[in-house]
Amino acid sequence: MPLTLDDVRAPHSRLLEVISGSRAYGTDTPTSDHDFKGVFIQPADSFLGLSPTDQVSDARNDSVFFELGRFADLLAKNNPNLLEMLFTPPDCTIFRHPLMDSFTPAMVLSKRCCDAFAGYAIAQIRKARGLNKKIVNPQPPQRRPITDFCHVLENAGSVPLLPWLANRGLQQHHCGLTAIPHAPHTFALFHSPDAQLPGIAEPDSSSLRLASIPLGTAPIAWLVFGNDAWQRHCREWREYHEWTSLRNESRFTSTIDHGMGYDAKNLMHTFRLLDAAEEIARHGRLSVRSPNRSWLLDVRAGKFPYNDLVALAESRIATIEHLFAHSSLPDHPDLDAINRTVISIRRQWYRIPATQPCGNAFAD
Template sequence: MVSLHQLHEENRFLLLKCISGSRAYGLHTPQSDTDYKGIFVSPKRVYYGLNPQEQINNETNDIVYYEWKKIVDLLGKNNPTVLELLATPEESVLYKHPLLHQLQVSDFLSKLCCQTFAGYAQSQVKKARGLKKKISNPMEPVRKEIPDFCYVIDGMYSIPLAQWLSDFRMSAADCGLVKIPHMRDAFALFHTSQLENGSLKGIYSGPDANDVSLSTIPIGIRPLALMSFNKDAYSIHCREYAQYWEWIGKRNETRYQSTVSHGKNYDAKNMMHTFRLLHMAEEIAREGVLHVKRQDRDFLMRIREGQFEYEDLLQQAEEKVQLIEELFEKSTLPDEPDLKKLEELLIDVRDAYYRN
């Protein structure tokens, strides 16, 4: 098996080794990390064996090497990561095998880039919206429980269950519910004081409950009240609560502080890369060329510094996507890369590497 040390420190089995990310784009700051990406060819016994390696990386994924077959597979799909790697500017290329010197990325660009670049940028906009929602609407440390989504009907109005129980000096544990037929999430509410014998199951079983509890009530007892439970809202709250606190636990604190420091409450770095992808897609549609090193650095860095309003950026992004779709429709690029040519490239490079 090929190890990360052999690739990154010894330069064995390599076709390509590059500095990637912000430094390759020309968008780095003095605080930016240095990321590395590359391409390797598996030794014959590994490639033909039972456990072929597609990718080798470190724990933080700032060093990643892809096996040659995976590179060609993704190239056939116009994957942005692979296209950018193969088009890395010379000053960021640390090693390039002679077998790759004749490979021209422009030979494999196609209309698929409309989806892979602009489509990915749209997904980043969606991600930015979600992050802004988390930042602007922080959640309390304690998750809400079922009674917080229950209301008692009072004539033409509704009263929060907690208020109703307080008014009548009752506890949720001493109450019981019976589902009302043909009515969604509607229940008749009873209290143990109405029973001659036995007890009720309470309105819910506890903080981890997914639904209200139902009790058995003797025939003839009239309910004290009618109650509704907004189960959909409760489910959404539980999901968003879990997502929010998972995000809190995993977020990059340095990047988060950078996000909130400019006061706009959106991930400025995320939005910068969104517009980088959109601009690259437009250049591909217009010129048939992939420019990794950005000439629009000033504009992109202004986004990163939070100099734009969030809604303005979203509007610009939506307009840019529409323009890109129109440009690709008129483009002379092929609908997809030449898969036969890619297959020949895959085989020829591997054969030549093994021979030498």
Template sequence: MTIEELKKSGSIIFESISGSRAYGLDTATSDTDIRGVFILPKEQFYSLNYIGQINNETNDISYYELNKFIELLSKNNPNLIELLNEPKSCILYQHPIFEKIKKEDFLSKLCKNTFANYAFTQIKKARGLNKKIVNPVDKERKSVEDFCYVRGEKQSVLFKEFAIKNKLNLNSCGLVNLAHMKDCYNLFYNENLNYNGIARKNANEVCLSSVPKTEIPIAVLYFNVDGYSTYCKKYREYWNWVEKRNEERYKSNISHSKNYDAKNMMHTFRLLHMAKEIGLNNEINVRRKDREFLLSIKNAEFEYNDLVSKAEKIKNELDEIYKNSSLIDRPNFKNINKLIYKIRNQFYNNMV
């Protein structure tokens, strides 16, 4: 089922703008995220064609089937529990039946860990993304030959350097497996024989040749297979990231040169502050009153280590806050199951 088909089906019971625009942290270049909840048609729900979630290609738009939505709410998932208190200006549609899902039945002391753990995942992402920013991978892909080495007099020498120094024609090189020595080969050279070279174009392994027994190797060649595999993975990940990255966000990150992704760090503190508010006041404050502070983080006005220290301090405060909180320890699954049944049954009966 596509999003277009879902909208035509009449199955949506809640739809809201979410993310930065709901938090009040959006800028002129911010995307518009949409999250919603739907109830599968009765025939499909009772068949083998259950669908738990429907997204668009960029995951900016996501709809969750009632069962999956309630399941994630019961785990106090930060991204979904905030849908229970979205600003009214952000709500695009709300079926009356959605009002039966109340935050009091789901907000629990689980939020301490779900929000804090998610927050510290953002810290890791803030530095993880930076590795790609400050360590770009050249667009021209390295070849197998770039990971081949020849033993010199006292040290290994890159094969390409060896070939240049000895004025070798690469097409006149031939390799033969060297017994009992993993990834090592006897290197032969003869311009009058039809050797296959070191590796074919775009190949991922060396190329062996048929060599007469009378030929004498000129060196032993080693192919660093692990190094080549690691490089290929890094190359693929980097250029996939380049293809999918948000250019405005990327330009912002490289402009401040603070060695971290400022947007990830902003969301770290949004999550920690929300966790603190939930523990103290039993409230989900989606629209942020700490907007100026959060935007100052997004603008990279702090050093990374200072932000990590601030985050650690808040995380430690959460232990005492939740210890004394009036929140339930965890949602009551017996009551939640009754709620799901009641909502689904009522929705299907009204569809008849």
């Protein structure tokens, strides 16, 4: 059976559980979510079986737990979220097994943090603008009918199908289509109130209907279906309504209220990440709680123009890249040490003596 959050929080599995997100960073407000992250170790039978579990989370990812191996793999890539978990301050640490102290800063912090943190910051800048697209381009409650994407060729141009039919007093359910060979998404359009044609499409249909037309029957027009535009509309409509069903309403309202046209919370996280990257480059340590709470909250409140923040972020990134280039940090995490640590933790957890090989789960 799949592991649940209750399973990975149980004493026989949990290695680490922390409060994450803005409450750990010190940038929380009264409406901030409660987010939790953790590390678990699988029961031996699950780990050795055919379907090991790398990660367990709830539907909204408010609680996310990583299996020890997955956690170590992401640490070795200097993933910002996983590094922050490891260095969460004590007041936001719900549980920490002493075995987790085996992962040391010297083992995991490296020059790779430059790309990991700065690259993540750049992605946050792009994400801040991405929300704007959904705000200014809301989708209707119902998907547009497929016939909205059909046009009739006329003279040297084309006209939308439904107005073209209405101007001629024709009904689409009295119409029929046949495909034109070697002309993708192009159809011969027929009309007959008496021939029991199938129509062009049902209102909620995802495809056009084709008809069986007697040989020699002349079409009344040629129809072109905008398949690419239809597919794009379906995707955007679906993504928009998935977003509205999952979005944080207080965060969305804040974005609308400040009127700057971007997700200010994402930009706040951009500068928080840049602060963390600079601390790693200068001092070889990572403080999860930000020392710039007041300024970061001003960013979150939308008090600065987007272009000004982007320019500042780009300047900070250039400085950080210079600092990492001249840092005494190793080029990459100590993969051998991380691997030995994972093996040691598993041996102790599963009570495998250090002198006993782990063996092959599929050996005879």
